[in-house]
Amino acid sequence: MRLWILIVLAMGVSGGFIVGPLQAQEPSEQKWKPDGKSGALPLTDFRPRTMLKNIRVTDLAGAKYPAIDVHGxxxxxxxxxxxxxxxxVEVMDAQNIALCISLDAQLGVNLSDHQKYLEPFENRFAVFVHLNFQGDGAAKDPASWDCHREDFARRTARLLADAKSQGVCGVKFFKQFGLGYKNPDGSFIEIDDPRWDPIWEACATLQLPVIIxxxxxxxxxEPIDQFNERYEELARHPDWSFYGEEYPTRNELFAARNRVIEKHPKTQFIGAHLANNPEDLKRVSKWLDRYPNLVVEPSSRIGELGRQPYTTREFFLKYQDRILFGTDGPWPEQRLSYYWRFLETRDEYFPYSEKDPPPQGLWQIYGIDLPDPVLEKIYFRNALRVMPSLRTKYELYRKAN
Ligand SMILES: [Zn+2]
Structure with missing residues (x-):
């Protein structure tokens, strides 16, 4: 049998990816010939086009029910x-997105600016704040950071109360919390450091959900090697790797986050990106079973979920009251359409992103065909339960549409 395409992942393939960090993203020079014999096709050039014919492609005009996107x-x-x-906002109208939550206001820094920016469409947006751990400290000198001052958590709690009175609906924690911010001794600050306890407690008292x-x-x-299923993505972005002894392990991070969720049962947590473990839904199920104050959202993870459609469908049916809708956008309409197809249809083998190459793994996805009552919960009912203050804006949209 003739080998039409040979992909070689090896050191020294000229113009192609080599194992290890790369500097350039330029397309490789074409040294291979399409005869399967004269040279290896570099992974960067591999763009297979499916030969599947007559599979269903559902053209959806937007979400089936007016959606609340909790991650923007x-x-x-x-x-x-x-x-x-x-x-x-025109895209939101066209795609039936009633409300979006913006996670990009920083407490004590740009909150009112960000609110002012969104003001022309204030009925279509709500704002979460993230915290300013650095303060007026120097980026590279963790000892100078505000979060290491004695009263940081209490001051933050007071600022959160002010923010709530200014209409803020929740709090966001980025991945740097656990994988970036440092202690004065150079170690990473820990998610479950008791110093942050007054912040979690303030979020409970103020009824501000925390998306983490x-x-x-x-x-x-994992190592960036030939076995890594996202090798080509990590080769483009080697700085996205957290492999190595200098970083906490993924399990250590999850364990620390879960201890916080457990210790603060009155605080509502939203696990961003399916609690960042869509690769192992059984484990996410255990977390949801154990922590009633945890809900999850699937933003930027339909690539993972849609390649295990049977498992994902069971998960979405079982936890239909614990999943909110999120996209990590704003995205172009094409990307949004993949979310609708993933949730609403039985379409097979379609992209999860408009980008070329696909940004999160070289594979395609399948729809999970959720029933209408489940779609309603995921698109808006669960979000309104977790954030009742969104109801007024949501009703306004529904009345107008
Ligand atoms: Zn995000």
């Missing part, structure tokens, strides 16, 4: 562009 980055991705915001991003995809904690 309207600061980071739109970079203050007013036109970008106007354009995205802990750890990252499993592949990012």
């Amino acid at each position: 980055h309207f600061g980071r991705r739109l970079r203050g562009s007013d036109q970008g915001l106007v354009d995205f 991003h802990t750890a990252d995809p499993a592949a990012f904690f």
Whole structure:
């Protein structure tokens, strides 16, 4: 049998990926020929086109029910562009997204600016704040960071109370919390450090849910080698790897986060990106069973979920009251359409992203065909239960549409 395509992942393939960090993202020079014999096709050039014919492609105009997207980055991705915001609200209208939560306001830094930015469409947005651990300290000198001062947590709790009175709906923790911020001695600050306890307690008292991003995809904690299923992505972004002794393990991070969830049962936690463990839904199930104050959302993880459609469907049916809708957007309409197809259809083998190459693994996904009552819960009912203050804005959208 003739080998049409030979992919070689080895040191020294000219123009192709080599094992180890890469500097350049340029397309490789074409040294191979399409005869299967004269040279290896570098992984960077591999773009298989499916030969499947007559599989269903459902063209959905938007979410089946007006959706609340609980995970958005309207600061980071739109970079203050007013036109970008106007354009995205048009996308929200077209895609039946009633409300988006922006996670990009920083407490005590740009909260009112961010609220002002969203103000022209204030009925379509709600804001979560993230905390300012650094304060006026120097980025590279952890000892100077505000979070190491005696009263940081109590001051933060007071600022959170002010933020709540200014309309803030929740609090966001980024992955740097556990994988980035440092103690004066150079160690990473720990998620379950008791110094933060007054913050978790304030979130409970103020009824501010906490969306927490802990750890990252499993592949990012593995060596960047020929066995890594996200090799080509990590070769493009070697700085995304957390493999090595200098980092806590993924399990240590999850354990620390879970101790916080357990210790603060009155605080509502939203595990961002399926509690960052969509690769192991059995384990996420155990967490949901153990912690009634935990819900999850699938943003930027339909690539993982949609490649295990039977397991995912069972999970979504069983935990239909514990899953909110999130995308990690704002995204182009094409990306959003993959979310609808993933949740609502039995479509097979379709992309999870409009990007080329696909950004989170070289594979495609399958729809899980959720029943309508479950879609309603995931698109809006669960979010309204967790954040009742969103109800007024949500009802406004429903009345107008
Ligand atoms: Zn995010």
